[in-house]
Amino acid sequence: MGTPQLTKNQSLVMGALAHSEGPMSAYTILDKLRDEGFRAPLQVYRALDKLLEYGLVHRLESLNAFVACTCPHEHEHDRGVTAFTICEGCGQVTEFHDAAIEERLSALVRAQSFKTEKTTIEIRGHCKSCA
Amino acid sequence: MGTPQLTKNQSLVMGALAHSEGPMSAYTILDKLRDEGFRAPLQVYRALDKLLEYGLVHRLESLNAFVACTCPHEHEHDRGVTAFTICEGCGQVTEFHDAAIEERLSALVRAQSFKTEKTTIEIRGHCKSCA
DNA sequence: ATCGCACACGTTATAGCATAACGCAATTGA
DNA sequence: TCAATTGCGTTATGCTATAACGTGTGCGAT
Ligand SMILES: [Zn+2]
Ligand SMILES: [Zn+2]
Ligand SMILES: [Zn+2]
Ligand SMILES: [Zn+2]
Numbered sequence: 001m002g003t004p005q006l007t008k009n010q011s012l013v014m015g016a017l018a019h020s021e022g023p024m025s026a027y028t029i030l031d032k033l034r035d036e037g038f039r040a041p042l043q044v045y046r047a048l049d050k051l052l053e054y055g056l057v058h059r060l061e062s063l064n065a066f067v068a069c070t071c072p073h074e075h076e077h078d079r080g081v082t083a084f085t086i087c088e089g090c091g092q093v094t095e096f097h098d099a100a101i102e103e104r105l106s107a108l109v110r111a112q113s114f115k116t117e118k119t120t121i122e123i124r125g126h127c128k129s130c131a
Numbered sequence: 132m133g134t135p136q137l138t139k140n141q142s143l144v145m146g147a148l149a150h151s152e153g154p155m156s157a158y159t160i161l162d163k164l165r166d167e168g169f170r171a172p173l174q175v176y177r178a179l180d181k182l183l184e185y186g187l188v189h190r191l192e193s194l195n196a197f198v199a200c201t202c203p204h205e206h207e208h209d210r211g212v213t214a215f216t217i218c219e220g221c222g223q224v225t226e227f228h229d230a231a232i233e234e235r236l237s238a239l240v241r242a243q244s245f246k247t248e249k250t251t252i253e254i255r256g257h258c259k260s261c262a
Numbered sequence: 263a264t265c266g267c268a269c270a271c272g273t274t275a276t277a278g279c280a281t282a283a284c285g286c287a288a289t290t291g292a
Numbered sequence: 293t294c295a296a297t298t299g300c301g302t303t304a305t306g307c308t309a310t311a312a313c314g315t316g317t318g319c320g321a322t
Pocket of ligand 2: 087088089090091092126127128129130
């Protein structure tokens with residue numbers, strides 16, 4: 001179960017995100033793809049749904065926006081929970097992973113008998129350049 | 132610098148959230164407060180802004196919704212980063228705090244020379260009853 | 263072959279979340 | 293008294309996301 005061949009719309013959305021400096025909202029993506037024939041939000045949202053499912057894209061809940069996954073290797077996501085720093089100054093987003101946090105969260109949540117399906121960790125602040 | 136006396140609108144919104152079982156969107160709050168004279172979203176959002184500032188309410192980014200803070204004591208928030216479990220089944224939200232995660236996150240972020248302003252941790256899944 | 267099904271796609275309309283911009287009133291403090 | 297601040301009310305608008313409908317294409321089962 002690797003990543004299936006992307007459809008045309010999925011490729012276009014993936015390309016737009018991959019070549020972008022930072023995160024983009026669905027509507028920003030739509031605007032970037034007007035010249036390629038995109039006319040309606042659903043074209044973007046449907047492609048994003050699949051890209052999220054394949055793990056090629058992440059959603060930033062605190063921004064209502066999307067970023068291409070920056071993991072160098074396929075298995076990077078196995079190294080622990082996914083988290084992001086988001087600079088309020090320049091918009092730069094950095095993805096990172098950590099097993100220690102995953103384990104600690106897992107223990108705390110297990111104590112509640114809670115079954116985790118998706119974990120969101122987003123840190124808003126200022127990057128080195130924007131401090 | 133404790134919590135100032137709440138205005139009428141702020142009290143009404145706080146009351147609505149405090150007596151609610153789970154999180155509520157701003158528009159749901161608006162509907163609950165129609166009988167008290169609320170007519171427009173801004174009345175809710177302005178009250179929420181203040182309540183968030185005072186730390187009486189938390190915003191759930193992954194739901195675009197708000198919950199009353201459930202900390203038993205004032206200083207509970209000093210015990211570490213704030214996190215939530217959110218049940219997809221019954222909507223139950225549980226707030227908790229942890230110093231170990233705060234320290235670990237802090238270390239990882241410091242390595243990027245990133246200055247944290249606000250940390251969001253939200254765990255979606257199913258609670259014990261809804262498993 | 264052709265039927266049925268799954269899936270991607272396109273379009274229109276609608277729902278849900280959040281803020282801009284204006285003006286008024288009450289409070290405060292110089 | 294005057295200016296600054298804060299809260300409030302209203303109208304309008306913008307941004308984010310999905311519902312509901314129909315089309316076409318590919319592909320395996322009968
Ligand atoms: Zn990733
Ligand atoms: Zn920056
Ligand atoms: Zn709290
Ligand atoms: Zn539940």
